Amino acid sequence: MRAMVKIGNIELRNEPVFLAPLEDVTDHPFRVICKKYGADFMYTEFISSDALVREVKTIVKKMQLYPVERPIGIQIYGNQIDAMAEAALLAEELKPELIDINFGCPVRKIANKGSGAGMLRDIPKLLAITEAVVKAVKLPVTVKTRLGWDNESKIIVDLAEQLQDTGISALTIHGRTREQIYSGVADWTLIGEVKNNPRMKIPIIGNGDIDSGEKARQMFDRYGVDGIMIGRAAIGNPYIFREIRHYLDAGENLPSPTISERVSLLKELIEKSIEWKGLPGGILHTRRHMALNFKGLPDFRPLRIKMLRSNNKEELWGIFDEIEKRYSQSQ
Ligand SMILES: Cc1cc2nc3c(=O)[nH]c(=O)nc-3n(C[C@H](O)[C@H](O)[C@H](O)COP(=O)(O)O)c2cc1C
Secondary structure, X not given: XXXXXXXXXXXXXXXXXXXXXXXXXXXXXXXXXXXXOOOOEEEOOOEEHHHHHOOOHHHHHHOOOOHHHOOEEEEEEOOOHHHHHHHHHHHHOOOOOEEEEEEOOOOHHHHOOOOHHHHHHXXXXXXXXXXXXXXXXXXXXXXXXXXXXXXXXXXXXXXXXXXXXXXOOEEEEEOOOOOOOOOOOOOOHHHHHHHHOOOOOOOEEEEOOOOOHHHHHHHHHHHOOOEEEEOHHHOOOOOHHHHHHHHHHHOOOOOOOOHHHHHHHHHHHHHHHHHHHOOOHHHHHOHHHHHHHOOOOOOOHHHHHHHHHOOOHHHHHHHXXXXXXHHHOOO
């Protein structure tokens, strides 16, 4: 059995499972649900340091944290040393457990401006930003990044050591380059190399393509990582945290969630989202979860279209009743 994982002064259980920061997905309502299903650590969506320094209202709301979500990290991104240090200080006032820096976002409008994964093209600045953030705050600082900018510059093994030297408390690595965006298959071999480098002391969290308990087990066993992080597989499917935990602890698969559970999960998420965003935003925002929550049901298309067109709660509840009636027997 592995030991507990420590990130700075934060103690996490052995083999912890992290919910990845996901823009427009991991907001407060979704985080509460993932926590309920067993996510051990979560993050806010990424927060632009420039917007934070200008106190843009929507940004401040994204950083509102609640006790039930703890332990939680606020993730910031940007390409200016001073703004990043100032943003980290502002984020610290909200008392997250840690500040995470995003050096991994591949989206063109961010990476091409030198933020997110764009920083992988300017390592001295990346390190200067990290050092400035570590110095600015008392909280532990962590970094989330990729293998490198492109196939010719997979620098993560050296970069991990350099990052550790700046004083960060943990490193998350997504096993792709910026150039790959989300294509191909995540390559975990370099994540394993970082972890097995005897000079590395901080926890290494592996990320990329984990979508089942079996895969989670494989990644821990093959690559020796301290934690794993789940992104896309959690969208519309927060049950993944319960399934992975069960597989890690008991070595067997849990049965899939029933239709009733899927329906009540969606109702809870929609209620919480309406509370959080109002109408119709709260409903529109959960559409991505609705679509994926019922993935794989036979002949579901007509109901799916109806469900995704509706922005009325009563109507949606009626559609859910219909789904429950139609598909409960087939389980
Ligand atoms: C819709 C979406 C939004 C994302 N937003 C963020 C973000 O705000 N911050 C971040 O570090 N990564 C972000 N990512 C990357 C994920 O955190 C994760 O690294 C990536 O999806 C790979 O993990 P997966 O294969 O488990 O999905 C995002 C990914 C997706 C698909």
